[in-house]
Amino acid sequence: MQNVLLKALSRALVVLGLCGSVAHAQDRVKELAEYQGADRQVRLIEAAKKENGITVYHAYPALSNVMTAFTKKYGIKTRAWRAGSEAVLQRLITEARGNRFEVDIVQNNAPENEAAHREKLLQAVRSPLFADLIPQAVPAHGEWTGITLDVWIAAYNTSRVSEEELPKRYEDLQDPKWKGRLGIEANNHGWFGTLMAELGEERGREIFKNIVATNGISARKGHSLLTTMVASGEVPLALTVYNWNPEQMKSKGAPIKGLALKPVIAQPSTVALLKNAPNPASAILFYDFIISEEGQRILQDFSYVTTHKRLPHPLRDASLKYIDPAKAIDMQTAWLSNFDEMIVKKAK
């Protein structure tokens, strides 16, 4: 019995100690992240010297190149863990609940990082570089920052669809000539929900109901698969690929081209600092680097639409519509079932 009590006591002490050190570490992260003095950069570089590189959880492949450039510039090592957007969020939440704090920076889609914000896992950063970014990249709470825009566009196989028959608007897809030629990504409920709101709920539903009834839309799992299927001719016209998908394929010589049907919809991909980051100074340096013109240019070279004002992109024009990440979470169930009922279950 005595043993048990002793064990319980020592356990409690450990837990208390852990809480104390966690709180202390959080203060340091917050202090560094919110500091706006003129010597910000110098302080960060100085503090980073005592840290041990950074750990980044990310969903984007091209982030590796930014990390390489960052290491080259600052001599700070990076450790990367990559998974799908949902798995990244899942791991963040589960590790935080298990009191394991190893990650410094997370890069993920805006709704997933908005979820991490709701889980109180993130720390707002006050970076002088925010002024260079488009307003949609910096939310009021400041806990994540948009680094690029995932823009959904259509893509078509140039040997199976001629320039003349290309649709100008979504309405044109109701033409029976598209029978058996359309494809869509099976998880794009956020895009669909936003599109319906933009087209006008009733009109939008009417159009897509007609398209599905007359021509059928085949649903494919994953944007990469869908793009591969367009390039191979299996899906002559796909409605939702990311703008860089056809670019990459085209550069290898595939018969594929992107096509922007208005309204074009985008969702920011974001970077965030963890509240319990073990290496906050190095992490903030990385944060700044990825939204700086230098870091943004690397992403642009990989055909991404960046959020930097000085790096314009034809898709980032005034008519571009943005998914609201908070709304995407609140509307998730409704959008999901709507998209499933109207498109995925009727796929053929």
Added chain:
Amino acid sequence: MRHLNTQTMVIGACLLAVAYLALMPLGFLFWQSFLTPDSADAASRFTLDNYATAYGSIETLHLMGNSLLFASGTAAFAFAVGGALAWMNERTNTPFKRLFFALSIIPLIIPGIMFTISWILLGSPKIGLINMLLQNWFSTDHVFVNVYSMWGMIWVEGLHYSPMAFLMMTAAFRSMDPSLEESALMSGASVHQIFWRVTVKLTWPAIFASMLILFVRAIESFEVPALLGIPVGTQVLTSAIYQAVHQYPSQVGLASSYGTTLLLITTAGIYMQSRLTGKGSKYATVTGKGFRPRVVDLGAWRYITAAVFMLYFVMIVLLPFLVLLWSSLQRYYSVPSMDALRNVSLDAYRFLWDHPSIGNSVLNSLILAFASATIVMLLTSVICWIVIKTKLPGRWLLDNIASLPLVFPGLVLGLAVMVFYLNFNIGVYGTLWIMLIVYVTRFMPYGMRYNGTSMLQIHKELEESAQMSGASWGTMFWRILLPLLKPGLLSGWIYVFIVSIRELSASILLYSPGNEVIAIVIWELWENGQFVELSALGVMFILTLLILVMLAQYVGRRFGVKEI
């Protein structure tokens, strides 16, 4: 007294290990299924809503119907293919059969995504090579095969998993005393009669075990339904599980409550199997009487079976392999033509050669696969001994506990292990060890079926005579049982080794920077749309496996390891 101690210790340790590995995620699954999603705003609380949502709708019935149809079709087809090949390979004098052993297990090594996509490229109504070829020959636009259908799904999944049945039935046929078949032959039975009345009846437990495990695995499978079913609006139960987990807050509870149906189905199957194996030594063919493996002389029929092998080889191995090879030599996939021939390049292979983390990932995967296959097979050999050779009350429950991890959705299993080791910090989190734990848990059920099938064929009299001659339990187990188990042990080892290399759904949550495995590299290539590079990797996988298996066979013959 000492031998009793070894026995108690080994059995005790194995029981504890199985209980620990299997009950922990099982508990997590049950516990979660009664909870609402946990988030910072709303802590999780007790609820029955998950079950209400999961089973309160016609929709679920519909999904379940699709799942059952898909799984039974797949099990029957995979068994028919794998079983027939195993019979021809082990029990007949079909020419060139040595070569066919290696070829028969090749589909297993091809990553699921690649295997399915090769079949899209072969069997799609629009760009499928088979359709294009036939349409060209007969100058028609009739669609001959359509891979986007329930039959297409069954075909692809069944072919992909036929090696599982092949390996299991190979083990069963190897331990079968041919004198029984010979006596039947002497008594004037035809090959046909011998097959149905002797061979099939004696291997019935193995048949049941193969079908059961194929069925449950197919119900749990995700890739084929996602790639071939979703495009035409055919969804299965795993689609619902996937969707539940991939939300915020993650509906792990809902996914778990879907999972409980799979648990019940498996439990029913294991119970039925235990009834079958409870019938004593009826199926024991390995007795004190020595036997030499002798095969059935098929006469002229052996050319037919060789032709069947060739057909299988062309359809299942060569066609997808050629599609992968073709695609790996391109810069992007395009239908083979003279034009495309001009674009042939080795860029994909160069890319893999220069890839920074492939070497390390391959090494990690090999270590994990070797360790998990060895641990699983040794651990389950003891458990199977308890289940089959003792009269311990409730032993079928033990079998069941060891078999249930089969049906945990991979991601839920990964999450369970993750949560557990974050809170019970013994230093395995973030290392290869945690992945080893998951792999052993996940593939233990396969070990159970492979070992169980072979264990059943070993007659109790062998154990008894060992004991009569004064051997301790440990000596008996090590010197008598394990060598006799070799067919099942080896088949199971090969199977677990290969599927460990492919495991993704739990690995993706649990790997850490520096601990990448090859399945993660495959996933990354796929996510990045590097289909061509992925094909090149697939081609290299196949060639490596082929060389390894042939080498193993060669060494085996060269150094006189007797094949039973």
